[in-house]
Amino acid sequence: KAGVTQTPRYLIKTRGQQVTLSCSPISGHRSVSWYQQTPGQGLQFLFEYFSETQRNKGNFPGRFSGRQFSNSRSEMNVSTLELGDSALYLCASSAPQGYGNTIYFGEGSWLTVV
């Protein structure tokens, strides 16, 4: 069974640009969540989608947005990039409640803003 797949793995953007990151969850998983990880800050929760609906949201500005498609694949978008947005962005998927809620992470997308 394929794991959580994130693309692209590495990217460099300029301040003010926007970026879109993609995530394909494990087959059968309908919940997808996104995290930002910076050195010393641990895993900061961005948002979670379930059946194309945003179910939970973290404390990030409106420049951070996401969506989920009918096939459970998800994208997150960051507009008007700032230097502080440089981070590892992790996507995670889990099965519906009742199947253990075990969360599996992808390898992440490394974003560098210059």
Add this chain to the structure above:
Amino acid sequence: GENVEQHPSTLSVQEGDSAVIKCTYSDSASNYFPWYKQELGKGPQLIIDIRSNVGEKKDQRIAVTLNKTAKHFSLHITETQPEDSAVYFCAALRDDKIIFGKGTRLHILP
């Protein structure tokens, strides 16, 4: 809301010795406690988990204990090896909401 405290933030142990990482949580309704290992340049990998109806779980050199009364759980790694060097995260989950600890950077010294 739920809060998860993880200690220590950095831990160095001699190869072959044991390592213990501790976490406390605030929401008594949390019922699932996974541990993740993150190696450099990779995403976190689930290494062991425990549910609230179990007090201890072991998988080879790794074990997790849960004290529901005190609301704390711990990761124990015995006979540590160089490949155990990584950042470890604990987490507590209630319903569909998961909260992570800040992580522990484990160094295995030769």
